[in-house]
Amino acid sequence: MSQRVKVILPTPLRPYAGNQDAVEVQAGTVRDALRALTAQHAGLRRHLFDDAGALRNYVNVYVNEDDIRYLQKDATPLKAGDTISIVPSIAGGSVTVMERVSRARRDRLSMSQVKRYSRHLILPEVGIDGQLKLLNASALIVGAGGLGAPLAQYLAAAGVGRLGLVDFDVVDPSNLQRQVIYGTQDVGRPKLEAAKRRIEAINPDIEVKTYETRLTSGNALDILRDYDVVVDGTDNFPTRYLVNDACVLLGKPNVYGSIFRWEGQASVFWVEKGPCYRCLYAEPPPPGLVPSCAEGGVFGVLPGIVGTIQATEAIKILLGTGDPLVGRLLLFDAMRMRFRELKLRKDPACPVCGPEATIKELIDYEEWCGVPAAGAGLAGEFVITPEALKAKLDRGEPVVLVDVREPMEWRINRIEGATLVPLATLAQKVNELSTADEIVMYCKMGSRSAQAVNFLRELGFRKVKNLAGGIDAWVERVDSSLPNY
Amino acid sequence: MTLRVPKAVIDAIKAHGRSAYPEEGCGYLIGIPGEPRRVDEARPARNVAPDLRERRYDVDPRDTMRVGAELRGTGREILGFFHSHPDHAARPSPFDLERAWDWYTYVVVAVEKGRPVDLRAWRLAEGEGQRSFKEEELEVV
Numbered sequence: 075m076s077q078r079v080k081v082i083l084p085t086p087l088r089p090y091a092g093n094q095d096a097v098e099v100q101a102g103t104v105r106d107a108l109r110a111l112t113a114q115h116a117g118l119r120r121h122l123f124d125d126a127g128a129l130r131n132y133v134n135v136y137v138n139e140d141d142i143r144y145l146q147k148d149a150t151p152l153k154a155g156d157t158i159s160i161v162p163s164i165a166g167g168s169v170t171v172m173e174r175v176s177r178a179r180r181d182r183l184s185m186s187q188v189k190r191y192s193r194h195l196i197l198p199e200v201g202i203d204g205q206l207k208l209l210n211a212s213a214l215i216v217g218a219g220g221l222g223a224p225l226a227q228y229l230a231a232a233g234v235g236r237l238g239l240v241d242f243d244v245v246d247p248s249n250l251q252r253q254v255i256y257g258t259q260d261v262g263r264p265k266l267e268a269a270k271r272r273i274e275a276i277n278p279d280i281e282v283k284t285y286e287t288r289l290t291s292g293n294a295l296d297i298l299r300d301y302d303v304v305v306d307g308t309d310n311f312p313t314r315y316l317v318n319d320a321c322v323l324l325g326k327p328n329v330y331g332s333i334f335r336w337e338g339q340a341s342v343f344w345v346e347k348g349p350c351y352r353c354l355y356a357e358p359p360p361p362g363l364v365p366s367c368a369e370g371g372v373f374g375v376l377p378g379i380v381g382t383i384q385a386t387e388a389i390k391i392l393l394g395t396g397d398p399l400v401g402r403l404l405l406f407d408a409m410r411m412r413f414r415e416l417k418l419r420k421d422p423a424c425p426v427c428g429p430e431a432t433i434k435e436l437i438d439y440e441e442w443c444g445v446p447a448a449g450a451g452l453a454g455e456f457v458i459t460p461e462a463l464k465a466k467l468d469r470g471e472p473v474v475l476v477d478v479r480e481p482m483e484w485r486i487n488r489i490e491g492a493t494l495v496p497l498a499t500l501a502q503k504v505n506e507l508s509t510a511d512e513i514v515m516y517c518k519m520g521s522r523s524a525q526a527v528n529f530l531r532e533l534g535f536r537k538v539k540n541l542a543g544g545i546d547a548w549v550e551r552v553d554s555s556l557p558n559y
Numbered sequence: 560m561t562l563r564v565p566k567a568v569i570d571a572i573k574a575h576g577r578s579a580y581p582e583e584g585c586g587y588l589i590g591i592p593g594e595p596r597r598v599d600e601a602r603p604a605r606n607v608a609p610d611l612r613e614r615r616y617d618v619d620p621r622d623t624m625r626v627g628a629e630l631r632g633t634g635r636e637i638l639g640f641f642h643s644h645p646d647h648a649a650r651p652s653p654f655d656l657e658r659a660w661d662w663y664t665y666v667v668v669a670v671e672k673g674r675p676v677d678l679r680a681w682r683l684a685e686g687e688g689q690r691s692f693k694e695e696e697l698e699v700v
Contacts, residue, residue, distance in 0.1 A: 086662035167615035
């Protein structure tokens with residue numbers, strides 16, 4: 075018998091029923107009620123029923139308080155005044171990369187793998203089980219430069235089954251002095267392309283995933299998440315801190331390495347077992363304090379040594395053997411050929427891994443922390459472009475040009491008419507400069523000279539300017555006859 | 560497409576994700592429709608997935624019906640749903656996409672080893688063609 079019933083619609087379906095949240099129909103069963111509903115409002119049909127005419131599985135139907143699946147399904151009879159509710163079935167779920175990977179676990183070595191890894195297989199600390207562990211493991215190498223070059227090659231050779239590589243740079247001739255994964259023919263190519271090719275040549279067993287992007291707070295968690303161990307081969311502080319914080323949040327071991335001129339450092343930051351990078355250095359250094367390799371120079375072999383130390387630690391972590399550098403900072407001095415160790419402790423007040431951590435999300439420190447292109451936040455009147463400087467010099471205007479780089483750099487190139495006053499000696503030489511003069515200061519890229527300009531400004535100099543982009547920009551845009559380094 | 564949410568509600572979603580860990584937590588986003596959508600409440604729901612609740616959530620439809628009935632005529636509605644992803648990204652999965660409804664906002668919070676680290680809002684992209692999620696702009700007030 076037909077009854078007057080009300081059908082309640084969820085918000086997403088209301089537009090198909092003239093924006094009503096309830097529709098009255100005459101029907102004897104749920105099936106008839108829904109038919110009547112879709113007869114009145116045809117737009118509802120495809121949302122409620124599939125092509126075969128069955129109720130879609132993400133739609134639940136209730137008669138009063140009861141789910142029709144526990145009554146008589148769509149044959150459920152209706153009484154006058156009953157309320158039929160169409161209720162969205164909300165569900166979801168997912169499968170992670172790690173799960174997909176674990177389903178594809180390799181559990182036996184092929185004949186060619188036995189040959190390839192034979193020197194590992196006869197080591198008691200590795201053996202077949204250890205080698206299979208490595209083949210089923212993964213490592214993310216952040217940075218395909220001086221440290222990334224030995225890392226990628228040795229981890230591939232060792233048989234770490236899945237390698238991720240993060241970099242967005244292109245091979246430059248100045249890389250070839252130390253980044254031995256690249257050859258002369260690779261100059262101009264994206265680093266990841268050349269590196270991936272080299273890894274595949276070393277070991278075709280390895281699955282290589284490349285991330286040609288800058289690591290940011292928006293992508294770091296998603297990228298790092300899919301790997302067992304993260305190896306930090308970066309060359310700048312914002313990324314180091316990002317990698318550290320992401321590893322703390324994800325609970326992943328972070329194999330750290332860094333280089334400067336003739337000295338290197340290495341450690342393993344693993345929050346469940348010891349300190350993190352911020353326990354050691356809570357904040358990034360002020361801009362300009364620590365020169366990059368481009369500014370300070372680096373002994374080419376050094377990243378080869380530190381990078382292979384990092385590869386060693388990464389493999390030990392994946393094998394679960396040996397004593398990793400957790401809680402230990404290894405210091406290496408290539409000149410004196412000495413290794414030293416410092417003990418590192420978890421800082422109870424660490425802002426990211428301590429019990430009262432204030433950092434719960436990733437931070438982008440951005441360019442102020444690295445080498446800024448135009449000089450650390452100098453206002454327009456204290457900055458001059460290479461073109462404007464050239465124009466001034468061509469007009470014969472009296473300009474005092476001060477080069478604040480080091481003597482070694484001065485020997486390679488200089489702007490004609492400049493005087494060399496290395497930054498560290500500026501304080502002693504300042505009485506040789508006059509506030510009446512137009513002074514332009516430059517260095518290689520513009521950050522040391524920005525510091526110099528600020529120093530002079532604090533002493534009362536008003537007519538002092540920083541050459542935006544340094545001698546690099548001068549060579550690129552004004553005088554390409556000069557060699558550059 | 561903007562979702563305006565008070566910080567206290569964001570914190571409540573994160574707290575629920577933390578307490579449900581290692582299982583997926585879920586619940587309702589309730590508020591006033593419009594542009595921007597204004598959420599004023601995040602109400603937890605029971606995850607009645609029969610198993611694998613670390614990887615599946617199923618909002619109890621009885622709860623959905625009751626909440627819907629409670630809100631009828633008040634001007635407030637179920638604007639969408641939130642759920643947590645234990646140890647994976649705050650991004651809807653292919654399965655999430657399969658089961659997604661038009662119109663609703665889906666907030667996903669990534670809970671890494673018990674700590675909520677990332678929270679994003681998503682809606683099915685409008686128009687014909689392949690179904691996909693589009694990130695909704697989140698305005699925290």
